[in-house]
Amino acid sequence: MDLETYLSSRLALVNHALERLIPSGEAYPQVIHQAMRYSTFAGGKRLRPILTLAAAEAVGGDPERALPTACALEMIHTYSLIHDDLPAMDNDDFRRGIPTCHKAYGEAMAILAGDALLTRAFEVLSGNAELPGVSPEVALRVIREVAEAAGSLGLIAGQVVDIQSEGVPVSTETLRYIHEHKTGVLFKTAVRSGALISMASEKKLVALTDYAGYLGLAFQITDDILDVEGTIEKLGKSVGSDEKKLKATYPALFGLARSKELAGEAVAQAISSLEGLGAPAEPLREMARYLLARDH
């Protein structure tokens, strides 16, 4: 299979559906819908929703049926980025090369746009039972799993501990906690809900959950590595100076070489988790390999 073609066709599916699922910028009050769309269509790779679609395919499901769920996960991802970027949080002025939501629309509108995307995600998920072949029980289970993943013991817990860890020495355990909660839980939920909505067997669900756990880990390690390598290249400063900032990263705790090994091991484990799933899981395997090779 050609991964580039696969990813771009899935990205188009997701973008087209998001276009339909978020109220138009003409809907009153216009500014909130424009802010929601500004951040949603800021050029994300759509990794989480594509994982949802690929997981649906991996268990023999129809990716179209998983599309609203995929979009709901992307809305939740976008809401978390908007709120994380706020001055009171990470205070980032730019993301993906353009001003962050609060820089473009002001803080009040950015807070509300995040709130609205989170809320809209659950509204979209509540409509899943109207799709052919999706039972109301399954639709409710997806809502429960997504809410748990996004809540104060999941995604939000990761952000809380990340904020608390700024400027203080961080243990390996805390680093793992932050990554698992800021990245891992939403990866897992993206994959699981694609499988759930496709009526996957419990056995396949377990295999996919393992895959997603290793994939999330690999993603975070390579993210940390790219941060360091990008920094060295751009600023000419040593890895040591990053370590002094006490930022919770894999290279800071394990060194660059060992971090690369760890990322490779995680990808190998992700792929071997899918052994029982055969050819339909090939896009998921390719996505794991792609993750390791990415340079941005």
Added chain:
Amino acid sequence: MDLETYLSSRLALVNHALERLIPSGEAYPQVIHQAMRYSTFAGGKRLRPILTLAAAEAVGGDPERALPTACALEMIHTYSLIHDDLPAMDNDDFRRGIPTCHKAYGEAMAILAGDALLTRAFEVLSGNAELPGVSPEVALRVIREVAEAAGSLGLIAGQVVDIQSEGVPVSTETLRYIHEHKTGVLFKTAVRSGALISMASEKKLVALTDYAGYLGLAFQITDDILDVEGTIEKLGKSVGSDEKKLKATYPALFGLARSKELAGEAVAQAISSLEGLGAPAEPLREMARYLLARDH
């Protein structure tokens, strides 16, 4: 019936259930759960969740079955207060006589506590189908209605237009829009979801929706009146000076006397909406009368 006894017994039910439904302040990461609890247990009157329970009773349902739904609506109400109080929004330092969430826990934690309460509300609603007599279809319908009410065309729309209206002249139409969305939609959803979860007939649902619409209107008018009368009493300043602030209030647009008439008319219409519901709707009628007489 004795309304005071009714309200205090229902308030105890709601508080007890909220205590159970929000993770303990010992749950890691503690600070987020402590912040969620700080604002949730800051002494609210629990008007919305009590409306949910009273609506369940009005259609012959078991208030216990409506309790998780009632609590979910209170969580959404609390999240909206936490976010509305933020410096970027209304910038309020105190609410109900104690420091607002961001004053007590910092802005980052207040934003996240609001996010977490909103998310937890949907998680709680996803569990409704496990209650005896609640079908998964009804549980999904409640989630859809609550998400619509809380979203960018409901509650959030009200806050957006309220922010946009600060310091500019506001038409009667805009005032109505703000009130209907900031207060009305959540009142309506509180009442409707109590009825839905109790398997109310479509006819009763319509009557209760009308009731809630008038009640929300009456609530907002009396709120505006109390603001003005409180202000006159406390600061000795005239109604005219409030009008100069161009704040979107009923007294500013209609004068105090006409506003009181309008509140009375709305309460009368709320009560007459319940004509077909007989004795079980008495708590809802009493609550409407109580609203008109309140002085805080």
